[in-house]
Amino acid sequence: MNASAGEVVPTSSAEAAPPWKIWSALWIVYIVWGSTYLAIALMVETIPPLLGAGARFMAVGLLLLPILAWRRGGHVWRPTRAELLSAGFVGLMLPGANAVISVAQQTVPSGLAALLVASIPLFVILLRRLTGESISWQSLVATLIGFGGLVLLLNPEGEATLIGLLACVFAAFMWALGSFSSPRISLPRDPLVSTAWQSLLGGIAVFTTGVLTGELPDVHFGEFSGRSIGGLLYLITFGSLLAFTSYAWLLQNAPISKVSTYAYVNPVVAIALGWLVLNESITPTTLLGAGIIVASVALVIRVESPKKP
Template sequence: MTSISNRWIGLLAFGVVYFVWGANFVAIRIAIESIPPFLMAGTRFFVAGIIIYLWIRFRGETRPTFKAALPSVKQGIWLNVLGTGGLVWSEQYIPSGLAAIVLATVPLWMVVFDKERWKKNFNNPYIGAGLGIGVIGVALLSDYNTLGYLSDNRELFYVGLIVLLGGTLCWSWGSLFSKKTNKNVSLPMNLAIQMGTAGFLLYLIGFFFGEHTLLSIFDVTYNSIFALVFLIVFSSIIGYLAYLWLLKEYSPALVGTYAYVHPMVAVFLGWVLADELITIKTTLSLIMILAAVFLIRYAHFQTNFD
Protein backbone atom coordinates (compact mmCIF):
# COMPACT_ATOMS: atom_id res chain seq x y z
CA MET A 1 0.00 0.00 0.00
CA THR A 2 2.83 2.38 0.87
CA SER A 3 4.53 1.63 -2.46
CA ILE A 4 1.35 2.46 -4.39
CA SER A 5 0.89 5.65 -2.35
CA ASN A 6 4.47 6.75 -3.02
CA ARG A 7 4.01 6.03 -6.71
CA TRP A 8 0.98 8.33 -6.88
CA ILE A 9 2.80 11.01 -4.88
CA GLY A 10 5.71 10.71 -7.30
CA LEU A 11 3.44 11.08 -10.32
CA LEU A 12 1.76 14.13 -8.76
CA ALA A 13 5.13 15.68 -7.87
CA PHE A 14 6.42 15.13 -11.41
CA GLY A 15 3.23 16.71 -12.78
CA VAL A 16 3.72 19.81 -10.63
CA VAL A 17 7.39 20.16 -11.55
CA TYR A 18 6.70 19.53 -15.23
CA PHE A 19 3.69 21.78 -15.80
CA VAL A 20 3.55 24.36 -13.01
CA TRP A 21 7.22 25.16 -13.49
CA GLY A 22 6.65 25.15 -17.23
CA ALA A 23 4.31 28.09 -16.70
CA ASN A 24 7.01 29.89 -14.69
CA PHE A 25 8.66 31.33 -17.76
CA VAL A 26 5.61 33.23 -18.96
CA ALA A 27 4.72 34.22 -15.38
CA ILE A 28 8.21 35.65 -14.86
CA ARG A 29 8.04 37.62 -18.08
CA ILE A 30 4.67 39.09 -17.09
CA ALA A 31 5.83 39.84 -13.53
CA ILE A 32 8.94 41.78 -14.58
CA GLU A 33 6.97 43.92 -17.03
CA SER A 34 6.35 46.38 -14.18
CA ILE A 35 8.54 45.02 -11.33
CA PRO A 36 12.37 45.10 -11.58
CA PRO A 37 13.72 41.53 -11.91
CA PHE A 38 15.82 41.09 -8.77
CA LEU A 39 13.27 42.81 -6.54
CA MET A 40 10.53 40.65 -8.04
CA ALA A 41 12.53 37.45 -7.48
CA GLY A 42 13.49 38.60 -3.97
CA THR A 43 9.84 39.21 -3.07
CA ARG A 44 8.84 35.85 -4.54
CA PHE A 45 11.33 33.86 -2.47
CA PHE A 46 11.30 35.92 0.71
CA VAL A 47 7.49 35.85 1.05
CA ALA A 48 7.35 32.13 0.21
CA GLY A 49 10.12 31.39 2.70
CA ILE A 50 8.41 33.32 5.49
CA ILE A 51 5.09 31.55 4.84
CA ILE A 52 6.69 28.11 4.96
CA TYR A 53 8.74 28.99 8.06
CA LEU A 54 5.71 30.28 10.00
CA TRP A 55 3.71 27.20 9.01
CA ILE A 56 6.30 24.69 10.25
CA ARG A 57 6.99 26.68 13.42
CA PHE A 58 3.24 26.71 14.10
CA ARG A 59 3.29 22.92 13.76
CA GLY A 60 5.90 22.79 16.52
CA GLU A 61 9.15 22.24 14.62
CA THR A 62 12.19 23.66 16.40
CA ARG A 63 14.55 26.17 14.83
CA PRO A 64 17.77 24.52 13.58
CA THR A 65 21.24 25.59 14.63
CA PHE A 66 23.34 27.70 12.25
CA LYS A 67 25.54 24.70 11.47
CA ALA A 68 22.53 22.57 10.57
CA ALA A 69 21.01 25.38 8.47
CA LEU A 70 24.21 26.23 6.56
CA PRO A 71 23.70 23.62 3.78
CA SER A 72 20.23 25.09 3.15
CA VAL A 73 21.76 28.56 2.88
CA LYS A 74 24.27 27.31 0.31
CA GLN A 75 21.49 25.56 -1.57
CA GLY A 76 19.52 28.80 -1.76
CA ILE A 77 22.54 30.57 -3.24
CA TRP A 78 23.11 27.93 -5.94
CA LEU A 79 19.48 27.29 -6.89
CA ASN A 80 17.61 30.51 -6.24
CA VAL A 81 20.11 33.37 -6.34
CA LEU A 82 22.43 32.19 -9.11
CA GLY A 83 20.05 29.81 -10.91
CA THR A 84 16.64 31.47 -10.82
CA GLY A 85 18.15 34.94 -10.45
CA GLY A 86 19.97 34.46 -13.74
CA LEU A 87 16.76 33.26 -15.40
CA VAL A 88 14.69 36.21 -14.18
CA TRP A 89 17.29 38.79 -15.22
CA SER A 90 17.75 37.21 -18.65
CA GLU A 91 14.04 37.28 -19.46
CA GLN A 92 14.31 41.03 -19.87
CA TYR A 93 16.06 40.31 -23.18
CA ILE A 94 14.96 36.85 -24.33
CA PRO A 95 11.47 35.32 -24.73
CA SER A 96 10.01 32.90 -22.24
CA GLY A 97 9.99 30.02 -24.73
CA LEU A 98 13.67 30.37 -25.51
CA ALA A 99 14.49 30.60 -21.80
CA ALA A 100 12.76 27.24 -21.30
CA ILE A 101 14.75 25.80 -24.19
CA VAL A 102 18.10 26.84 -22.71
CA LEU A 103 17.09 25.30 -19.38
CA ALA A 104 16.41 22.04 -21.21
CA THR A 105 20.18 21.49 -21.01
CA VAL A 106 19.84 20.83 -17.25
CA PRO A 107 19.67 17.01 -17.62
CA LEU A 108 22.90 17.07 -19.63
CA TRP A 109 24.76 19.07 -16.99
CA MET A 110 23.35 16.96 -14.16
CA VAL A 111 24.60 13.79 -15.83
CA VAL A 112 28.01 15.41 -16.39
CA PHE A 113 28.27 16.69 -12.80
CA ASP A 114 26.94 13.49 -11.19
CA LYS A 115 30.31 11.72 -11.15
CA GLU A 116 29.14 8.94 -8.85
CA ARG A 117 26.68 7.75 -11.50
CA TRP A 118 28.82 8.19 -14.61
CA LYS A 119 29.16 4.47 -15.21
CA LYS A 120 25.44 3.72 -14.93
CA ASN A 121 24.26 6.83 -16.77
CA PHE A 122 26.64 6.72 -19.70
CA ASN A 123 26.32 2.94 -20.15
CA ASN A 124 22.53 2.98 -20.29
CA PRO A 125 21.36 3.00 -23.94
CA TYR A 126 17.92 4.42 -23.10
CA ILE A 127 19.43 7.39 -21.27
CA GLY A 128 21.88 7.97 -24.11
CA ALA A 129 19.12 7.79 -26.72
CA GLY A 130 16.82 10.01 -24.66
CA LEU A 131 19.45 12.69 -24.11
CA GLY A 132 20.46 12.56 -27.77
CA ILE A 133 16.91 12.94 -29.04
CA GLY A 134 16.28 15.69 -26.50
CA VAL A 135 19.31 17.65 -27.67
CA ILE A 136 18.15 17.38 -31.29
CA GLY A 137 14.67 18.52 -30.31
CA VAL A 138 16.06 21.50 -28.43
CA ALA A 139 18.35 22.36 -31.35
CA LEU A 140 15.36 22.42 -33.72
CA LEU A 141 13.53 24.72 -31.33
CA SER A 142 16.44 27.01 -30.53
CA ASP A 143 15.98 29.53 -33.36
CA TYR A 144 14.31 32.56 -31.77
CA ASN A 145 12.88 33.53 -35.16
CA THR A 146 10.85 30.32 -34.99
CA LEU A 147 9.40 31.52 -31.70
CA GLY A 148 8.21 34.72 -33.36
CA TYR A 149 10.75 36.89 -31.56
CA LEU A 150 13.34 39.34 -32.87
CA SER A 151 15.58 41.13 -30.39
CA ASP A 152 15.97 44.87 -30.86
CA ASN A 153 19.41 44.62 -29.28
CA ARG A 154 21.33 41.51 -30.31
CA GLU A 155 24.17 42.22 -27.87
CA LEU A 156 21.82 42.25 -24.89
CA PHE A 157 20.08 39.21 -26.32
CA TYR A 158 23.29 37.18 -26.30
CA VAL A 159 24.32 38.56 -22.90
CA GLY A 160 20.99 37.27 -21.62
CA LEU A 161 21.68 33.86 -23.11
CA ILE A 162 25.12 33.70 -21.47
CA VAL A 163 23.72 34.71 -18.07
CA LEU A 164 20.95 32.15 -18.42
CA LEU A 165 23.37 29.38 -19.36
CA GLY A 166 25.51 30.24 -16.33
CA GLY A 167 22.42 30.11 -14.14
CA THR A 168 21.56 26.73 -15.65
CA LEU A 169 24.96 25.36 -14.64
CA CYS A 170 24.50 26.70 -11.10
CA TRP A 171 21.01 25.19 -10.90
CA SER A 172 22.33 21.78 -12.01
CA TRP A 173 25.15 21.82 -9.47
CA GLY A 174 22.85 23.05 -6.71
CA SER A 175 20.40 20.25 -7.45
CA LEU A 176 23.11 17.65 -6.97
CA PHE A 177 24.31 19.46 -3.84
CA SER A 178 20.79 19.39 -2.34
CA LYS A 179 20.53 15.63 -2.87
CA LYS A 180 23.71 14.94 -0.90
CA THR A 181 23.20 17.36 2.00
CA ASN A 182 20.55 18.80 4.32
CA LYS A 183 20.13 15.61 6.34
CA ASN A 184 19.84 17.53 9.64
CA VAL A 185 16.74 19.60 8.87
CA SER A 186 13.29 18.69 7.59
CA LEU A 187 12.34 19.28 3.98
CA PRO A 188 9.99 22.23 4.75
CA MET A 189 12.58 23.87 7.06
CA ASN A 190 15.24 23.39 4.41
CA LEU A 191 13.01 25.11 1.86
CA ALA A 192 12.15 27.98 4.20
CA ILE A 193 15.82 28.70 4.93
CA GLN A 194 16.76 28.30 1.28
CA MET A 195 14.13 30.74 0.05
CA GLY A 196 14.46 33.22 2.88
CA THR A 197 18.21 33.44 2.29
CA ALA A 198 17.75 33.76 -1.47
CA GLY A 199 15.08 36.43 -1.11
CA PHE A 200 17.26 38.53 1.20
CA LEU A 201 20.30 38.23 -1.08
CA LEU A 202 18.27 39.03 -4.21
CA TYR A 203 16.95 42.16 -2.46
CA LEU A 204 20.55 43.19 -1.77
CA ILE A 205 21.50 42.58 -5.40
CA GLY A 206 18.48 44.57 -6.58
CA PHE A 207 19.36 47.52 -4.34
CA PHE A 208 23.01 47.29 -5.43
CA PHE A 209 21.94 47.70 -9.06
CA GLY A 210 19.55 50.53 -8.17
CA GLU A 211 16.34 48.69 -8.93
CA HIS A 212 14.59 50.42 -6.02
CA THR A 213 14.91 53.69 -7.93
CA LEU A 214 13.07 52.15 -10.90
CA LEU A 215 10.17 50.69 -8.92
CA SER A 216 6.94 52.65 -8.70
CA ILE A 217 4.11 50.99 -6.75
CA PHE A 218 1.54 52.95 -8.74
CA ASP A 219 2.94 51.62 -12.02
CA VAL A 220 2.78 47.94 -11.03
CA THR A 221 0.09 46.27 -13.13
CA TYR A 222 -2.51 43.74 -12.00
CA ASN A 223 -1.06 41.24 -14.44
CA SER A 224 2.33 41.51 -12.75
CA ILE A 225 0.75 41.12 -9.31
CA PHE A 226 -1.19 38.02 -10.36
CA ALA A 227 1.94 36.55 -11.94
CA LEU A 228 3.92 37.22 -8.76
CA VAL A 229 1.25 35.54 -6.61
CA PHE A 230 1.37 32.49 -8.91
CA LEU A 231 5.16 32.35 -8.58
CA ILE A 232 4.97 32.58 -4.78
CA VAL A 233 2.20 30.05 -4.11
CA PHE A 234 2.27 27.50 -6.90
CA SER A 235 5.87 27.70 -8.05
CA SER A 236 7.92 28.61 -5.00
CA ILE A 237 5.99 26.76 -2.29
CA ILE A 238 4.24 23.82 -3.95
CA GLY A 239 6.68 23.44 -6.84
CA TYR A 240 9.88 23.52 -4.80
CA LEU A 241 8.54 21.11 -2.19
CA ALA A 242 7.75 18.68 -5.00
CA TYR A 243 11.16 19.21 -6.64
CA LEU A 244 13.20 18.69 -3.46
CA TRP A 245 11.16 15.60 -2.57
CA LEU A 246 11.84 14.15 -6.03
CA LEU A 247 15.57 14.80 -5.69
CA LYS A 248 15.64 12.71 -2.52
CA GLU A 249 13.59 9.87 -4.04
CA TYR A 250 14.88 9.64 -7.64
CA SER A 251 18.12 10.06 -9.54
CA PRO A 252 19.19 13.57 -10.68
CA ALA A 253 19.14 12.44 -14.34
CA LEU A 254 15.48 11.42 -14.04
CA VAL A 255 14.38 14.50 -12.11
CA GLY A 256 16.24 16.67 -14.62
CA THR A 257 13.95 15.48 -17.41
CA TYR A 258 11.46 18.15 -16.32
CA ALA A 259 13.51 20.59 -18.39
CA TYR A 260 12.47 18.75 -21.56
CA VAL A 261 8.77 19.35 -20.88
CA HIS A 262 9.15 23.02 -20.00
CA PRO A 263 9.74 24.20 -23.58
CA MET A 264 6.44 22.60 -24.62
CA VAL A 265 4.50 24.32 -21.85
CA ALA A 266 6.36 27.61 -22.24
CA VAL A 267 5.97 27.80 -26.02
CA PHE A 268 2.28 26.93 -25.78
CA LEU A 269 1.65 29.59 -23.11
CA GLY A 270 3.77 32.03 -25.09
CA TRP A 271 1.44 31.40 -28.04
CA VAL A 272 -1.67 31.90 -25.89
CA LEU A 273 -0.50 34.82 -23.73
CA ALA A 274 2.26 36.54 -25.71
CA ASP A 275 1.34 35.93 -29.37
CA GLU A 276 4.44 33.80 -30.02
CA LEU A 277 4.22 31.50 -33.04
CA ILE A 278 3.92 27.72 -33.07
CA THR A 279 5.17 26.29 -36.37
CA ILE A 280 5.71 22.82 -37.83
CA LYS A 281 9.32 23.10 -36.67
CA THR A 282 8.36 23.81 -33.08
CA THR A 283 5.75 21.05 -33.10
CA LEU A 284 8.33 18.51 -34.29
CA SER A 285 10.72 19.69 -31.59
CA LEU A 286 8.11 19.24 -28.88
CA ILE A 287 7.33 15.69 -30.05
CA MET A 288 11.03 14.81 -29.87
CA ILE A 289 11.31 16.33 -26.40
CA LEU A 290 8.41 14.23 -25.14
CA ALA A 291 10.01 11.13 -26.67
CA ALA A 292 13.23 11.93 -24.81
CA VAL A 293 11.37 12.22 -21.50
CA PHE A 294 9.70 8.84 -22.11
CA LEU A 295 13.00 7.08 -22.89
CA ILE A 296 14.78 8.39 -19.79
CA ARG A 297 11.86 7.54 -17.52
CA TYR A 298 11.58 4.13 -19.15
CA ALA A 299 15.24 3.50 -18.39
CA HIS A 300 14.68 4.45 -14.76
CA PHE A 301 11.77 2.13 -14.15
CA GLN A 302 13.25 -0.75 -16.14
CA THR A 303 16.76 -0.79 -14.69
CA ASN A 304 16.34 0.94 -11.29
CA PHE A 305 19.53 2.87 -11.97
CA ASP A 306 18.73 5.25 -9.12
Protein backbone atom coordinates in the same frame (compact mmCIF):
# COMPACT_ATOMS: atom_id res chain seq x y z
CA MET B 1 12.76 25.62 -12.70
CA ASN B 2 10.74 24.81 -9.74
CA ALA B 3 11.75 21.51 -8.25
CA SER B 4 12.94 21.14 -4.70
CA ALA B 5 16.58 20.93 -3.78
CA GLY B 6 16.55 17.19 -4.34
CA GLU B 7 17.90 15.38 -7.37
CA VAL B 8 16.43 16.38 -10.73
CA VAL B 9 16.00 12.70 -11.46
CA PRO B 10 15.25 11.27 -8.01
CA THR B 11 16.62 7.87 -7.20
CA SER B 12 14.20 6.41 -4.67
CA SER B 13 10.89 4.77 -5.46
CA ALA B 14 7.76 4.82 -3.35
CA GLU B 15 4.62 2.78 -2.85
CA ALA B 16 1.88 3.97 -5.17
CA ALA B 17 -1.08 5.89 -3.71
CA PRO B 18 -4.61 5.88 -5.22
CA PRO B 19 -4.35 6.81 -8.92
CA TRP B 20 -6.73 9.78 -8.67
CA LYS B 21 -4.55 11.40 -6.00
CA ILE B 22 -1.37 10.79 -7.98
CA TRP B 23 -2.82 12.25 -11.17
CA SER B 24 -4.30 15.25 -9.34
CA ALA B 25 -0.88 16.09 -7.89
CA LEU B 26 0.83 15.41 -11.21
CA TRP B 27 -1.45 17.77 -13.10
CA ILE B 28 -0.79 20.48 -10.51
CA VAL B 29 2.96 20.09 -11.09
CA TYR B 30 2.54 19.84 -14.88
CA ILE B 31 0.38 22.94 -15.27
CA VAL B 32 1.54 25.17 -12.42
CA TRP B 33 5.28 24.68 -12.91
CA GLY B 34 4.85 24.91 -16.66
CA SER B 35 2.95 28.18 -16.21
CA THR B 36 5.57 29.82 -14.00
CA TYR B 37 7.50 30.94 -17.09
CA LEU B 38 4.43 32.89 -18.19
CA ALA B 39 4.11 34.33 -14.68
CA ILE B 40 7.76 35.44 -14.73
CA ALA B 41 7.24 37.10 -18.13
CA LEU B 42 4.29 39.04 -16.70
CA MET B 43 6.14 39.95 -13.50
CA VAL B 44 9.15 41.48 -15.27
CA GLU B 45 6.95 43.72 -17.45
CA THR B 46 6.92 46.39 -14.71
CA ILE B 47 8.72 44.88 -11.68
CA PRO B 48 12.55 44.81 -11.65
CA PRO B 49 13.50 41.14 -12.15
CA LEU B 50 16.02 40.64 -9.35
CA LEU B 51 13.98 42.51 -6.76
CA GLY B 52 10.85 40.65 -7.85
CA ALA B 53 12.54 37.24 -7.72
CA GLY B 54 14.15 38.07 -4.39
CA ALA B 55 10.82 39.17 -2.91
CA ARG B 56 9.23 35.95 -4.19
CA PHE B 57 11.63 33.65 -2.39
CA MET B 58 11.91 35.72 0.76
CA ALA B 59 8.11 35.62 1.01
CA VAL B 60 8.11 31.83 0.62
CA GLY B 61 10.69 31.42 3.40
CA LEU B 62 8.93 33.85 5.72
CA LEU B 63 5.61 32.09 5.16
CA LEU B 64 6.90 28.53 5.52
CA LEU B 65 9.20 28.89 8.54
CA PRO B 66 6.59 30.10 11.08
CA ILE B 67 4.11 27.45 9.89
CA LEU B 68 6.71 24.70 10.16
CA ALA B 69 7.87 25.96 13.57
CA TRP B 70 4.27 25.90 14.82
CA ARG B 71 3.68 22.36 13.54
CA ARG B 72 7.09 20.78 14.19
CA GLY B 73 8.69 22.77 16.98
CA GLY B 74 11.07 25.66 17.56
CA HIS B 75 14.08 23.70 16.33
CA VAL B 76 13.03 24.79 12.82
CA TRP B 77 14.46 28.22 13.66
CA ARG B 78 17.77 26.77 14.90
CA PRO B 79 19.61 25.02 12.07
CA THR B 80 23.24 24.14 12.69
CA ARG B 81 25.99 26.25 11.16
CA ALA B 82 26.69 23.52 8.57
CA GLU B 83 22.99 23.30 7.68
CA LEU B 84 22.74 27.07 7.35
CA LEU B 85 25.81 27.28 5.10
CA SER B 86 24.56 24.39 2.96
CA ALA B 87 21.08 25.91 2.65
CA GLY B 88 22.70 29.21 1.71
CA PHE B 89 24.72 27.60 -1.07
CA VAL B 90 21.76 25.71 -2.52
CA GLY B 91 19.69 28.88 -2.12
CA LEU B 92 22.24 30.74 -4.24
CA MET B 93 22.01 28.04 -6.90
CA LEU B 94 18.24 27.36 -7.08
CA PRO B 95 16.51 30.67 -6.32
CA GLY B 96 19.56 32.28 -7.94
CA ALA B 97 18.84 30.32 -11.12
CA ASN B 98 15.25 31.54 -11.06
CA ALA B 99 16.53 35.09 -10.69
CA VAL B 100 18.79 34.68 -13.73
CA ILE B 101 15.81 33.38 -15.70
CA SER B 102 13.76 36.39 -14.57
CA VAL B 103 16.43 38.73 -15.95
CA ALA B 104 16.76 36.71 -19.17
CA GLN B 105 13.01 36.71 -19.79
CA GLN B 106 13.12 40.45 -20.37
CA THR B 107 14.26 39.48 -23.89
CA VAL B 108 13.80 35.70 -24.17
CA PRO B 109 10.24 34.37 -24.83
CA SER B 110 8.85 32.27 -21.97
CA GLY B 111 8.48 29.11 -24.05
CA LEU B 112 12.04 29.27 -25.33
CA ALA B 113 13.35 29.91 -21.81
CA ALA B 114 11.49 26.82 -20.58
CA LEU B 115 13.01 24.72 -23.35
CA LEU B 116 16.55 25.81 -22.49
CA VAL B 117 15.92 25.15 -18.81
CA ALA B 118 14.63 21.67 -19.69
CA SER B 119 18.28 20.72 -20.18
CA ILE B 120 18.77 20.51 -16.39
CA PRO B 121 18.79 16.67 -16.25
CA LEU B 122 21.44 16.67 -19.00
CA PHE B 123 23.71 18.90 -16.92
CA VAL B 124 23.17 16.62 -13.92
CA ILE B 125 24.38 13.65 -16.00
CA LEU B 126 27.42 15.71 -17.04
CA LEU B 127 28.22 16.62 -13.42
CA ARG B 128 27.88 13.01 -12.33
CA ARG B 129 30.27 11.91 -15.07
CA LEU B 130 32.80 14.66 -14.27
CA THR B 131 32.87 13.57 -10.62
CA GLY B 132 33.74 10.01 -11.59
CA GLU B 133 30.35 8.36 -11.33
CA SER B 134 29.63 5.54 -13.76
CA ILE B 135 27.02 6.56 -16.34
CA SER B 136 25.35 4.21 -18.82
CA TRP B 137 26.21 4.69 -22.48
CA GLN B 138 22.52 5.29 -23.25
CA SER B 139 22.45 8.26 -20.87
CA LEU B 140 25.68 9.68 -22.29
CA VAL B 141 24.40 9.40 -25.87
CA ALA B 142 21.06 10.97 -24.93
CA THR B 143 22.89 13.79 -23.15
CA LEU B 144 25.08 14.54 -26.18
CA ILE B 145 22.01 14.58 -28.45
CA GLY B 146 20.21 16.84 -25.98
CA PHE B 147 23.06 19.35 -25.96
CA GLY B 148 22.88 19.31 -29.75
CA GLY B 149 19.26 20.46 -29.48
CA LEU B 150 20.36 23.10 -26.98
CA VAL B 151 22.93 24.52 -29.41
CA LEU B 152 20.24 24.58 -32.10
CA LEU B 153 18.13 26.89 -29.94
CA LEU B 154 20.99 29.35 -29.29
CA ASN B 155 20.03 31.30 -32.38
CA PRO B 156 18.72 34.78 -31.55
CA GLU B 157 15.35 35.49 -33.16
CA GLY B 158 12.99 38.41 -32.61
CA GLU B 159 13.73 40.20 -29.33
CA ALA B 160 15.81 37.31 -27.95
CA THR B 161 19.50 38.11 -27.54
CA LEU B 162 22.40 35.67 -27.41
CA ILE B 163 23.25 36.94 -23.92
CA GLY B 164 19.70 36.23 -22.77
CA LEU B 165 19.74 32.74 -24.29
CA LEU B 166 23.12 31.94 -22.73
CA ALA B 167 21.80 33.24 -19.39
CA CYS B 168 19.01 30.64 -19.56
CA VAL B 169 21.58 27.90 -20.19
CA PHE B 170 23.69 29.16 -17.28
CA ALA B 171 20.60 29.16 -15.07
CA ALA B 172 19.98 25.52 -16.03
CA PHE B 173 23.55 24.70 -15.01
CA MET B 174 23.11 26.55 -11.69
CA TRP B 175 19.95 24.56 -10.95
CA ALA B 176 21.68 21.31 -11.89
CA LEU B 177 24.66 22.13 -9.66
CA GLY B 178 22.41 22.95 -6.72
CA SER B 179 20.40 19.76 -7.24
CA PHE B 180 23.54 17.66 -7.68
CA SER B 181 25.15 19.13 -4.54
CA SER B 182 22.16 19.02 -2.20
CA PRO B 183 22.27 15.31 -1.25
CA ARG B 184 26.04 15.60 -0.75
CA ILE B 185 26.05 18.43 1.80
CA SER B 186 24.58 19.01 5.28
CA LEU B 187 21.12 20.35 4.53
CA PRO B 188 18.35 20.14 7.17
CA ARG B 189 16.88 16.64 7.06
CA ASP B 190 13.29 17.83 6.78
CA PRO B 191 12.82 18.72 3.07
CA LEU B 192 10.25 21.46 3.78
CA VAL B 193 12.46 23.06 6.43
CA SER B 194 15.40 22.83 4.05
CA THR B 195 13.41 24.44 1.23
CA ALA B 196 12.19 27.22 3.54
CA TRP B 197 15.76 28.15 4.53
CA GLN B 198 16.99 27.87 0.94
CA SER B 199 14.19 30.17 -0.20
CA LEU B 200 14.78 32.73 2.53
CA LEU B 201 18.58 32.86 2.21
CA GLY B 202 18.53 32.69 -1.58
CA GLY B 203 15.84 35.36 -1.71
CA ILE B 204 17.88 37.68 0.51
CA ALA B 205 20.94 37.18 -1.73
CA VAL B 206 18.96 37.83 -4.92
CA PHE B 207 17.20 40.89 -3.47
CA THR B 208 20.53 42.30 -2.25
CA THR B 209 22.03 41.75 -5.71
CA GLY B 210 19.13 43.68 -7.19
CA VAL B 211 19.82 46.58 -4.85
CA LEU B 212 23.57 46.53 -5.55
CA THR B 213 23.06 46.41 -9.33
CA GLY B 214 20.86 49.51 -9.30
CA GLU B 215 17.33 48.15 -9.59
CA LEU B 216 16.02 50.05 -6.57
CA PRO B 217 15.58 53.40 -8.43
CA ASP B 218 13.42 51.52 -10.95
CA VAL B 219 10.88 50.62 -8.27
CA HIS B 220 7.76 52.72 -8.78
CA PHE B 221 4.91 51.01 -6.98
CA GLY B 222 2.31 53.13 -8.69
CA GLU B 223 3.52 51.90 -12.07
CA PHE B 224 3.37 48.19 -11.23
CA SER B 225 0.72 46.72 -13.50
CA GLY B 226 -1.97 44.33 -12.31
CA ARG B 227 -0.47 41.68 -14.60
CA SER B 228 2.95 42.01 -12.96
CA ILE B 229 1.59 41.96 -9.41
CA GLY B 230 -0.61 39.01 -10.30
CA GLY B 231 2.38 37.19 -11.78
CA LEU B 232 4.43 37.73 -8.61
CA LEU B 233 1.61 36.56 -6.33
CA TYR B 234 1.07 33.52 -8.54
CA LEU B 235 4.76 32.62 -8.30
CA ILE B 236 4.67 32.86 -4.50
CA THR B 237 1.42 30.97 -3.86
CA PHE B 238 0.93 28.52 -6.69
CA GLY B 239 4.44 28.18 -8.11
CA SER B 240 6.40 27.87 -4.87
CA LEU B 241 3.89 26.67 -2.26
CA LEU B 242 1.13 24.61 -3.93
CA ALA B 243 3.21 22.96 -6.65
CA PHE B 244 6.17 22.22 -4.40
CA THR B 245 3.91 20.60 -1.78
CA SER B 246 2.37 18.44 -4.50
CA TYR B 247 5.82 17.49 -5.80
CA ALA B 248 7.09 16.58 -2.32
CA TRP B 249 4.01 14.39 -1.77
CA LEU B 250 4.49 12.68 -5.13
CA LEU B 251 8.08 11.75 -4.29
CA GLN B 252 6.79 9.78 -1.30
CA ASN B 253 3.68 8.27 -2.88
CA ALA B 254 4.18 7.65 -6.60
CA PRO B 255 6.56 5.71 -8.86
CA ILE B 256 9.56 7.90 -9.55
CA SER B 257 9.43 7.24 -13.28
CA LYS B 258 5.98 8.85 -13.33
CA VAL B 259 6.93 11.79 -11.09
CA SER B 260 9.93 12.63 -13.28
CA THR B 261 7.72 13.24 -16.31
CA TYR B 262 7.33 16.85 -15.15
CA ALA B 263 10.80 17.52 -16.59
CA TYR B 264 9.59 17.21 -20.16
CA VAL B 265 5.91 18.15 -19.75
CA ASN B 266 6.64 21.60 -18.27
CA PRO B 267 8.28 23.00 -21.45
CA VAL B 268 5.29 21.91 -23.54
CA VAL B 269 2.91 23.73 -21.18
CA ALA B 270 5.16 26.82 -21.17
CA ILE B 271 5.32 26.97 -24.97
CA ALA B 272 1.55 26.58 -25.29
CA LEU B 273 0.81 29.30 -22.73
CA GLY B 274 3.37 31.68 -24.23
CA TRP B 275 1.72 31.24 -27.63
CA LEU B 276 -1.85 31.61 -26.29
CA VAL B 277 -1.36 34.47 -23.82
CA LEU B 278 1.68 36.41 -25.07
CA ASN B 279 1.42 35.62 -28.79
CA GLU B 280 4.94 34.18 -28.79
CA SER B 281 5.87 32.70 -32.14
CA ILE B 282 6.72 29.02 -32.51
CA THR B 283 9.28 28.59 -35.30
CA PRO B 284 10.30 25.34 -37.00
CA THR B 285 13.71 25.65 -35.30
CA THR B 286 12.01 25.90 -31.91
CA LEU B 287 9.92 22.82 -32.64
CA LEU B 288 12.96 20.84 -33.77
CA GLY B 289 15.03 21.89 -30.78
CA ALA B 290 12.09 21.15 -28.48
CA GLY B 291 11.70 17.67 -29.91
CA ILE B 292 15.40 16.87 -29.51
CA ILE B 293 15.69 18.16 -25.93
CA VAL B 294 12.40 16.70 -24.67
CA ALA B 295 13.16 13.30 -26.24
CA SER B 296 16.69 13.20 -24.81
CA VAL B 297 15.50 14.21 -21.33
CA ALA B 298 12.73 11.57 -21.50
CA LEU B 299 15.32 8.93 -22.42
CA VAL B 300 17.68 9.98 -19.62
CA ILE B 301 14.85 9.83 -17.07
CA ARG B 302 13.79 6.40 -18.32
CA VAL B 303 17.32 4.99 -18.29
CA GLU B 304 18.23 6.48 -14.89
CA SER B 305 14.99 5.48 -13.12
CA PRO B 306 15.39 2.41 -10.87
CA LYS B 307 14.35 -0.83 -12.52
CA LYS B 308 11.68 -3.03 -10.93
CA PRO B 309 13.06 -6.21 -9.37
